[in-house]
Amino acid sequence: MSQFERIRVMFGAAPQKPTLVTAEAKQVHSLKRMTKADFEAIKQHAREHELVTHKWRNRRWAVLVLVNLLFTFSFWLDIQILEGALTASRFVGFHLIDLNSALQVMLAHKHIIVNLFIGTATVFVVWAVLGGRSFCSWVCPYHLLAEWFEWLHLKLVSKKLVSDHEFHRGTRSVLWVVFALLAVLSGYTVFETISPTGILSRALIYGPSLALGWVLLLLVFEVVYSRRAWCRYVCPIGLTYGMVGAVSPVRVEYRLDKCFHEGDCRKVCLVPHVLDVVIKGRAADLTTPIGPDCTRCGLCVDVCPSGALVFDVKGLSKLL
């Protein structure tokens, strides 16, 4: 799957089977097929020696909580390290501006002052390097809440009390365009009104608000009707960061030779379409970087019993 193809998938296209498969990958595919008994035996072996770990999840939760607490305490305790909210802030004096909020303001107001530009450019570079959607799983407070409520949703699904209703993933792309157009045409930052990221961030810093009711409504919708609906099918912030991090060197990498194609990674993933490559026969090469829609949350890295999914920094791993 080419980079272009992966970006198409982010915008909502369904992943396609690869047309060109490298000779090495073909060999691995065929080896896995021809020695079925052995394959099952190794798979069993890997399962028995699996280390159940939540390493990346715990690290990520810690980072997410710390970042958001830093905002809160910078104001409450007046330690002035990270002043503002997630939409715009100053880190020890340097302007940082959320890319989607910046976009909305620029489109609505049509005038860009120097501080707005500097803050946006800084954050752009940071997330272009760290992998755009890392923002979602490592910083966004709604992501953490949604993750907890997702657990409840899955619980109810397993008891057959609710079922997951999917939407077309292109919905998010459509909404992104419409919200951009609305900002230009109406002159108001329409999306910010309902952005649970902004609402939660402000509530954490400036105290609770009525707007939290809207966030709760979203969470209930996700529990009873559609798994992770906001992050998967709606949030334009996620798509903005996805585009910014489209060619980021930080990503999760898939290693075909270590994979037993059991699909656990796809069950825990927020964006399982990026893991299409782990399906038996889909990998075009021995190693494949996971696409830009990946939030680098590391749940798949944690859950994989055989180490077929690992964090990778392009260029850096070759150097080491």
Next chain:
Amino acid sequence: MNDKNETGAQAAETVGVSPVAEAAPAVASTRTKAPVRKQANRRKFIRSVCMVGGVLGLSMLGYVPVASARKSRLRPPGALEERDFLSSCIKCGQCVQVCPVAAIKLDDIDHGFGVGVPYIDARKQACDFSCDAVQCILACPTGSLTYTKPPSLEIRAGMPLAQAPVLKAKEDDPEPTLNLSERIGVARLARPDACLAVQGKGFTGQARGAHFRGHLRYVAVDRWKPIPVRDHPYQRDLCDLCVTECPIGDAIRMQESIAADGSKQYRPQVLEQCVGCGVCEMICPVEPAAIVVDQRQPWSV
């Protein structure tokens, strides 16, 4: 070659294992879709269209409070015109964080597009310029609060101040003025009958009672630390709190006149240098305040 052989088994595995229905596109593209699958896709499409409509509808509901608001809020100093203000504000609250008297608050979602946008409730806590340098303008990352408007934005007649306002607390400094070119509103004696000065009355005690939580800077007490108004009781033979507590020079004065019967009459008179900070409204001891700030109101003689 092996790809082809695996396709069948693959399809079964995909459907069985994966929680995601669209995980079988490869199969879908090589065969005609089963009727059930077709129907599922159609349902998914309809659901998605409904959600786009729902999300957009809900977000556009935010326009209702904006459009129906008869009066906008009093915004922090340096705020652009209301429409530009709402479009340029990034809703981060950095202005809230720098204000030494916590005059600035953020609106809630009942204000629609105004959610997270800063305002000042002058009666509860007015801006008394305790920060000396209009810190909220300095903190604003998007130019929603600004010292000087970009040339493309309109400047309404009566909004620019004739000269830079002199901050009484800084009167002895080499640079006594505030970097503020436009007013945010203008004070008005809304209820002259209630005004103690108009009635010729004095005032003794805590201006707003024992439970009032507002702060004010009293230069005589501490130039750098505003104190609660309730900790600073007054004793005036003629109530002139709005005049003496006004932080701006030449913005309000006590007008004295002789009535027909020869008695002296008093009335606070707002002058052109009024920036609309709202300290007079906050400190006014009668309930409700006799003097109020009309937000975004231009100066008119």
